[in-house]
Amino acid sequence: MLNLVNLLVPTSGESSYNLYITLSRVMIILMFVAAVAAIVLVLLQPGNSTGIDALGGSSETFFGKNKGKSIEAKMKKWTYVCLFILLVFSVCFYILQLPSIWS
Numbered sequence: 060m061l062n063l064v065n066l067l068v069p070t071s072g073e074s075s076y077n078l079y080i081t082l083s084r085v086m087i088i089l090m091f092v093a094a095v096a097a098i099v100l101v102l103l104q105p106g107n108s109t110g111i112d113a114l115g116g117s118s119e120t121f122f123g124k125n126k127g128k129s130i131e132a133k134m135k136k137w138t139y140v141c142l143f144i145l146l147v148f149s150v151c152f153y154i155l156q157l158p159s160i161w162s
Contacts, residue, residue, distance in 0.1 A: 079155070086152040090145055097141035104134050 154160070 082155055083152070086148055086155065090148045090152065093141050093145040093148060097138055097145060100134050100138040100141060104131060104138070
């Protein structure tokens with residue numbers, strides 16, 4: 060049976076193989092956690108449209124004036140943080156796959 064992980068692993072020695080497998084698994088788990096957190100945060104955020112009220116014009120409310128300090132702004136900020144973390148881990152995982160590192 061062909062194991063996909065064996066196509067990418069270093070072949071220089073047992074210690075580098077163990078390090079590779081450990082780092083790969085840690086990176087995949089961290090990417091999974093960051094991706095799930097980003098998905099949950101995006102799904103919890105309210106939509107931008109105000110529905111039928113948008114036809115009649117917008118009225119400024121207290122929450123509209125203080126939008127930067129609201130829960131929605133914090134969730135948006137944490138969404139960006141999770142996506143940035145996912146980006147960094149993805150790039151690190153790609154670099155981990157380069158054979159020049161392991162030879």
